[in-house]
Amino acid sequence: MSDNPLKAFRASAAELDDERAERMRQRVVGIVAAEEIGTNPPDTANQDRVSTGHARLDTPLRDYPLAPSSTRRRSQAPAFAVLIVVLALIATAALMLARHTSAPSADEPKRLPDLRSIAGTADALPDQPLATGSYQYRRITSGSQASGRPVTEEVWVAADGTGLVRTAETSGTLSRSGTTVSPVHEDTDIASTRHFGGWFYEDLRQLPTDAQKLRATLGSTAGGNLSSAEIGRLATDLVSWTATPPAVRSAAFQVLSDVGFAYVDDAAVQGRTGQRWVLNDEAGAHFVVLDPASTRPVAFYDVPPGVGPEIANATRWIVYEAAEYRPTGGMTAGHLGS
């Protein structure tokens, strides 16, 4: 068995940093100490709950203060949901009433940015098909809260799907300069193709220009059943490529709008500015930062629930640094230059 790929997959796990380790230890030791002080006996009353003394996959978890019972949460959830809906309706009604009853102000706030207006801008941009012998080039830097080691990846992709990838830790020297990219095959489709950056040239050129169809296509990618945030992430990836036709680019921004991204503010991320949009779901806040003029993404990052909306605290992030047509600079597919 060639264990290397699986072992390498294991090796890419986030390391436990000192700050996180200290936070966890305080929490656990605090609970142990609290029980010692309270002289609460260990849970011996329910001995038959785990008859083997080990966790079983079919065993319900203990209803512990730090891990609220899912049963209890389920029983309270409908009441909370109703309360939230009622409060939202009241707030909406109050807002509408205030708007209708107040006199127009000279200081009327300017109209908030709209993803559909960016879609309109995208639709009016010139198409930039890939010339023979040229490559789509993209440079992204990505990192996570845990790693502290951002990695820059450069990708060159020709129309037939061949190309090069070059990665480097931004704080270190270039350690790998290239490899081959498999060509796209006629019998593969978007949903089953694995490839750099998500899209081959012909894929980009043939994607639906209708927003609903494009959303369905994106949602069926990577095995299907993707969440709105995941569809948004793929749409963001899609509009980062130069070869994406204007009509597809426009549809992608409508998809971002349709899945629920809302404008937050104009923000600077890693030294680059853009409009910051957010989609909130149970997994946290998913931010995309867009340059409305070029209709290109600046960054995409996620913030887990309960964490401040700063990129330094993001679970993971991607900054799009460059996207254009560019030669490979003498490197050829399969040649590991330095």
Add this chain to the structure above:
Amino acid sequence: MTDDAIDERPRVLDSAEFVALYDRHHRSVFSYVARRLGPDVAEEITAQTFTEAWATRARYDPERGSPIVWCLGIATNMMRKHARSEVRQLRIYAATGVDPLTPPTTPGADGPAVAREELRSVAEALSHLDRATRDVVFLWAAADLSYEEIADTLSMRIGTVRSKLSRARKKLDSAVDDRRSLEGSAE
């Protein structure tokens, strides 16, 4: 219960022994969960795992498995509600080439080079395994447990562990071989 029966019961860990157990094993639990669900969820589940372990320590029987097996069993149990999220993250990794849970590794920086494309193939293949098989694979590959320990952790027969792991390894091998042959045909 007779006095003999009382004497045969394992002694319950005291707080000092439990904290020592935590210090010895929390990194292994965190690393195992982080590879599957990312560091933020791993922090929460690791803390909950040891909280649960402390609360149920009276039922821990050392003869039925080491402390790390006990803790990884609790952690695996707690990860059940995140199964869908795990599959999605694997599929996103396979589709975009960017690991949602960690930044891309730099293959070739040390040790034998493992092509980035192969990792994506592994991610995709893992996403298609059923949850129980994925538990077995990760306990073997990410937590370095033996077949016997995996069987103890998941309350499975050792034969079941062997067959699940064997089938999974064939699928993963096949996915990587497919990728290598495609790359070979491209060169």
